[in-house]
Amino acid sequence: MEHETGGSIFYTLWDFFIPAFNCPHRVDRLGALGDGGKWICGVDRLAMKHDPCVVYSFGVNHDSSFEAAFLTRAPNCQIWGYDFSVSSWGPEITENPALAPLCHFNAYALGAEDKPHDSPPTYTIDTLMKMNGHKFIDILKIDIEGGEFETLAQFVEPYLRPDGPGLPIGQLEIEIHAWANNGDFEKFLTWWENLERGGLRPFWTEPNIIYVSHLRTRPDLAEYSFINVKERHALIADGY
Numbered sequence: 001m002e003h004e005t006g007g008s009i010f011y012t013l014w015d016f017f018i019p020a021f022n023c024p025h026r027v028d029r030l031g032a033l034g035d036g037g038k039w040i041c042g043v044d045r046l047a048m049k050h051d052p053c054v055v056y057s058f059g060v061n062h063d064s065s066f067e068a069a070f071l072t073r074a075p076n077c078q079i080w081g082y083d084f085s086v087s088s089w090g091p092e093i094t095e096n097p098a099l100a101p102l103c104h105f106n107a108y109a110l111g112a113e114d115k116p117h118d119s120p121p122t123y124t125i126d127t128l129m130k131m132n133g134h135k136f137i138d139i140l141k142i143d144i145e146g147g148e149f150e151t152l153a154q155f156v157e158p159y160l161r162p163d164g165p166g167l168p169i170g171q172l173e174i175e176i177h178a179w180a181n182n183g184d185f186e187k188f189l190t191w192w193e194n195l196e197r198g199g200l201r202p203f204w205t206e207p208n209i210i211y212v213s214h215l216r217t218r219p220d221l222a223e224y225s226f227i228n229v230k231e232r233h234a235l236i237a238d239g240y
Contacts, residue, residue: 166231199230
Protein backbone atom coordinates (compact mmCIF):
# COMPACT_ATOMS: atom_id res chain seq x y z
CA MET A 1 0.00 0.00 0.00
CA GLU A 2 2.68 2.52 0.92
CA HIS A 3 6.39 2.75 0.24
CA GLU A 4 9.22 4.58 1.93
CA THR A 5 12.64 4.90 0.37
CA GLY A 6 15.94 5.18 2.18
CA GLY A 7 15.41 8.94 2.28
CA SER A 8 12.26 10.77 3.35
CA ILE A 9 10.06 10.05 0.32
CA PHE A 10 6.73 8.48 1.23
CA TYR A 11 3.82 7.74 -1.07
CA THR A 12 0.58 5.81 -1.02
CA LEU A 13 -1.53 3.99 -3.56
CA TRP A 14 -3.68 7.10 -4.00
CA ASP A 15 -0.73 9.10 -5.37
CA PHE A 16 -0.92 7.00 -8.54
CA PHE A 17 -4.70 7.19 -9.05
CA ILE A 18 -5.54 10.86 -9.20
CA PRO A 19 -8.91 12.28 -10.33
CA ALA A 20 -7.81 13.50 -13.76
CA PHE A 21 -11.29 14.17 -15.16
CA ASN A 22 -13.65 17.11 -14.59
CA CYS A 23 -17.33 17.06 -13.76
CA PRO A 24 -18.95 19.40 -16.35
CA HIS A 25 -21.25 20.83 -13.68
CA ARG A 26 -21.03 22.14 -10.14
CA VAL A 27 -19.56 19.73 -7.60
CA ASP A 28 -21.02 19.66 -4.07
CA ARG A 29 -20.01 17.79 -0.95
CA LEU A 30 -23.16 16.41 0.67
CA GLY A 31 -23.39 14.76 4.07
CA ALA A 32 -21.48 14.82 7.32
CA LEU A 33 -18.02 16.32 7.59
CA GLY A 34 -15.32 13.68 7.74
CA ASP A 35 -16.53 10.15 7.19
CA GLY A 36 -19.95 9.91 5.53
CA GLY A 37 -19.99 12.80 3.08
CA LYS A 38 -19.78 12.40 -0.72
CA TRP A 39 -18.68 14.66 -3.58
CA ILE A 40 -21.50 14.77 -6.15
CA CYS A 41 -21.48 16.02 -9.73
CA GLY A 42 -24.48 18.02 -10.94
CA VAL A 43 -26.95 17.80 -8.06
CA ASP A 44 -29.02 20.64 -9.49
CA ARG A 45 -28.96 18.95 -12.89
CA LEU A 46 -30.39 15.77 -11.36
CA ALA A 47 -33.00 17.83 -9.51
CA MET A 48 -34.39 18.94 -12.88
CA LYS A 49 -34.53 15.49 -14.50
CA HIS A 50 -37.60 14.60 -16.55
CA ASP A 51 -36.95 10.87 -16.26
CA PRO A 52 -37.12 9.15 -12.85
CA CYS A 53 -34.10 9.96 -10.69
CA VAL A 54 -32.76 6.82 -9.00
CA VAL A 55 -30.06 6.47 -6.33
CA TYR A 56 -28.69 3.23 -4.88
CA SER A 57 -26.88 3.38 -1.54
CA PHE A 58 -24.93 0.31 -0.39
CA GLY A 59 -23.56 0.58 3.13
CA VAL A 60 -25.82 2.69 5.32
CA ASN A 61 -24.55 2.00 8.83
CA HIS A 62 -26.16 4.56 11.18
CA ASP A 63 -25.37 7.64 9.09
CA SER A 64 -27.82 8.79 6.42
CA SER A 65 -26.58 12.38 6.29
CA PHE A 66 -25.56 12.10 2.64
CA GLU A 67 -28.91 10.69 1.55
CA ALA A 68 -30.82 13.34 3.53
CA ALA A 69 -28.73 16.20 2.14
CA PHE A 70 -29.11 14.91 -1.40
CA LEU A 71 -32.90 14.51 -1.22
CA THR A 72 -33.23 17.99 0.29
CA ARG A 73 -31.59 19.32 -2.87
CA ALA A 74 -33.25 16.86 -5.28
CA PRO A 75 -36.67 15.88 -3.86
CA ASN A 76 -37.69 14.42 -7.24
CA CYS A 77 -35.30 11.52 -6.63
CA GLN A 78 -35.76 8.30 -4.67
CA ILE A 79 -33.13 6.20 -2.91
CA TRP A 80 -32.88 2.43 -2.50
CA GLY A 81 -30.61 1.47 0.39
CA TYR A 82 -29.04 -1.84 1.40
CA ASP A 83 -27.10 -2.80 4.51
CA PHE A 84 -27.29 -6.09 6.41
CA SER A 85 -25.63 -4.62 9.53
CA VAL A 86 -28.56 -2.33 10.42
CA SER A 87 -32.34 -2.58 10.30
CA SER A 88 -33.22 0.82 8.83
CA TRP A 89 -31.99 4.16 7.60
CA GLY A 90 -30.29 6.52 10.02
CA PRO A 91 -32.25 9.18 11.96
CA GLU A 92 -31.63 11.79 9.26
CA ILE A 93 -34.17 9.84 7.17
CA THR A 94 -36.39 8.01 9.66
CA GLU A 95 -37.09 11.15 11.69
CA ASN A 96 -37.85 13.33 8.67
CA PRO A 97 -41.45 12.81 7.45
CA ALA A 98 -40.72 14.60 4.18
CA LEU A 99 -37.78 12.36 3.25
CA ALA A 100 -38.80 8.96 4.65
CA PRO A 101 -41.34 8.19 1.85
CA LEU A 102 -38.59 8.75 -0.74
CA CYS A 103 -36.32 6.06 0.71
CA HIS A 104 -36.56 2.28 0.50
CA PHE A 105 -34.47 -0.05 2.66
CA ASN A 106 -33.61 -3.75 2.74
CA ALA A 107 -31.14 -5.57 4.98
CA TYR A 108 -29.37 -7.26 2.06
CA ALA A 109 -25.69 -7.74 1.34
CA LEU A 110 -24.12 -6.75 -1.97
CA GLY A 111 -22.01 -9.38 -3.72
CA ALA A 112 -20.64 -10.72 -6.99
CA GLU A 113 -23.27 -13.48 -7.14
CA ASP A 114 -26.80 -14.01 -5.88
CA LYS A 115 -27.22 -16.00 -2.68
CA PRO A 116 -30.83 -15.31 -1.73
CA HIS A 117 -31.01 -18.10 0.84
CA ASP A 118 -27.94 -16.98 2.78
CA SER A 119 -28.18 -15.00 5.98
CA PRO A 120 -28.08 -12.18 5.13
CA PRO A 121 -29.44 -12.56 1.59
CA THR A 122 -26.86 -11.45 -1.00
CA TYR A 123 -27.61 -9.96 -4.41
CA THR A 124 -25.73 -8.40 -7.30
CA ILE A 125 -26.42 -4.87 -8.51
CA ASP A 126 -27.97 -6.25 -11.70
CA THR A 127 -30.39 -8.47 -9.79
CA LEU A 128 -31.48 -5.65 -7.49
CA MET A 129 -32.10 -3.41 -10.49
CA LYS A 130 -34.32 -6.10 -12.02
CA MET A 131 -36.15 -6.60 -8.72
CA ASN A 132 -36.83 -2.86 -8.53
CA GLY A 133 -37.68 -2.46 -12.21
CA HIS A 134 -34.78 -0.08 -12.88
CA LYS A 135 -32.75 0.19 -16.08
CA PHE A 136 -30.51 3.07 -14.95
CA ILE A 137 -29.04 4.37 -11.68
CA ASP A 138 -28.19 8.08 -11.52
CA ILE A 139 -25.97 7.75 -8.43
CA LEU A 140 -24.46 4.49 -7.25
CA LYS A 141 -22.99 4.87 -3.75
CA ILE A 142 -20.91 2.00 -2.35
CA ASP A 143 -19.24 1.71 1.06
CA ILE A 144 -19.04 -1.99 1.88
CA GLU A 145 -15.72 -2.42 3.68
CA GLY A 146 -13.65 -4.02 0.94
CA GLY A 147 -16.43 -5.87 -0.88
CA GLU A 148 -16.37 -3.23 -3.61
CA PHE A 149 -13.57 -4.95 -5.53
CA GLU A 150 -15.31 -8.24 -6.27
CA THR A 151 -18.73 -6.62 -6.62
CA LEU A 152 -17.71 -3.96 -9.13
CA ALA A 153 -15.52 -6.36 -11.10
CA GLN A 154 -18.62 -8.49 -11.70
CA PHE A 155 -20.81 -5.47 -12.45
CA VAL A 156 -18.56 -3.87 -15.09
CA GLU A 157 -17.47 -7.08 -16.83
CA PRO A 158 -20.33 -7.13 -19.43
CA TYR A 159 -19.56 -3.51 -20.40
CA LEU A 160 -15.83 -3.75 -21.17
CA ARG A 161 -16.11 -3.97 -24.98
CA PRO A 162 -15.13 -0.63 -26.60
CA ASP A 163 -18.08 -0.86 -29.00
CA GLY A 164 -20.50 -2.17 -26.39
CA PRO A 165 -23.07 -0.38 -24.24
CA GLY A 166 -22.07 1.78 -21.31
CA LEU A 167 -22.62 1.01 -17.65
CA PRO A 168 -26.20 1.76 -16.59
CA ILE A 169 -25.12 4.40 -14.05
CA GLY A 170 -24.49 8.15 -14.16
CA GLN A 171 -21.89 8.42 -11.42
CA LEU A 172 -20.22 6.28 -8.79
CA GLU A 173 -19.49 7.40 -5.23
CA ILE A 174 -17.27 4.88 -3.49
CA GLU A 175 -15.07 4.51 -0.45
CA ILE A 176 -12.19 2.27 -1.49
CA HIS A 177 -10.74 0.02 1.22
CA ALA A 178 -7.25 -0.91 0.01
CA TRP A 179 -6.30 -2.99 3.00
CA ALA A 180 -4.76 -6.47 2.96
CA ASN A 181 -4.43 -7.90 -0.57
CA ASN A 182 -6.70 -5.21 -2.00
CA GLY A 183 -3.76 -2.81 -1.84
CA ASP A 184 -1.57 -4.92 -4.13
CA PHE A 185 -0.60 -2.48 -6.88
CA GLU A 186 -0.90 -4.80 -9.87
CA LYS A 187 -4.22 -6.19 -8.69
CA PHE A 188 -5.57 -2.72 -7.93
CA LEU A 189 -4.42 -1.35 -11.29
CA THR A 190 -6.28 -4.08 -13.18
CA TRP A 191 -9.45 -3.39 -11.21
CA TRP A 192 -9.15 0.38 -11.75
CA GLU A 193 -8.47 0.05 -15.47
CA ASN A 194 -11.59 -2.09 -15.86
CA LEU A 195 -13.64 0.68 -14.25
CA GLU A 196 -12.20 3.07 -16.83
CA ARG A 197 -12.82 0.63 -19.69
CA GLY A 198 -16.44 0.55 -18.56
CA GLY A 199 -16.63 4.33 -19.02
CA LEU A 200 -15.97 5.61 -15.49
CA ARG A 201 -13.67 8.61 -14.99
CA PRO A 202 -12.59 9.89 -11.55
CA PHE A 203 -13.32 13.57 -10.93
CA TRP A 204 -12.79 13.86 -7.15
CA THR A 205 -11.07 12.14 -4.26
CA GLU A 206 -10.90 12.60 -0.50
CA PRO A 207 -8.57 10.43 1.61
CA ASN A 208 -10.17 9.23 4.84
CA ILE A 209 -7.85 10.98 7.28
CA ILE A 210 -10.18 10.32 10.22
CA TYR A 211 -9.44 6.61 9.80
CA VAL A 212 -5.72 7.38 10.02
CA SER A 213 -5.81 9.79 12.96
CA HIS A 214 -8.39 7.95 15.06
CA LEU A 215 -7.00 4.43 14.68
CA ARG A 216 -3.35 5.43 14.15
CA THR A 217 -3.20 3.22 11.11
CA ARG A 218 -2.21 3.35 7.43
CA PRO A 219 -4.02 5.53 4.86
CA ASP A 220 -5.84 2.58 3.33
CA LEU A 221 -9.20 4.30 2.76
CA ALA A 222 -10.15 6.97 0.24
CA GLU A 223 -13.37 8.34 -1.19
CA TYR A 224 -13.58 8.56 -4.98
CA SER A 225 -16.20 10.03 -7.28
CA PHE A 226 -16.52 8.85 -10.90
CA ILE A 227 -18.65 10.07 -13.79
CA ASN A 228 -19.73 7.75 -16.60
CA VAL A 229 -18.66 9.16 -19.98
CA LYS A 230 -19.68 6.16 -22.09
CA GLU A 231 -23.44 6.26 -21.59
CA ARG A 232 -25.83 9.14 -22.35
CA HIS A 233 -27.44 10.49 -19.19
CA ALA A 234 -28.43 13.73 -17.46
CA LEU A 235 -24.88 14.80 -16.57
CA ILE A 236 -23.47 14.68 -20.09
CA ALA A 237 -26.50 15.19 -22.37
CA ASP A 238 -29.69 17.24 -22.50
CA GLY A 239 -33.20 15.83 -22.66
CA TYR A 240 -33.17 13.63 -19.54
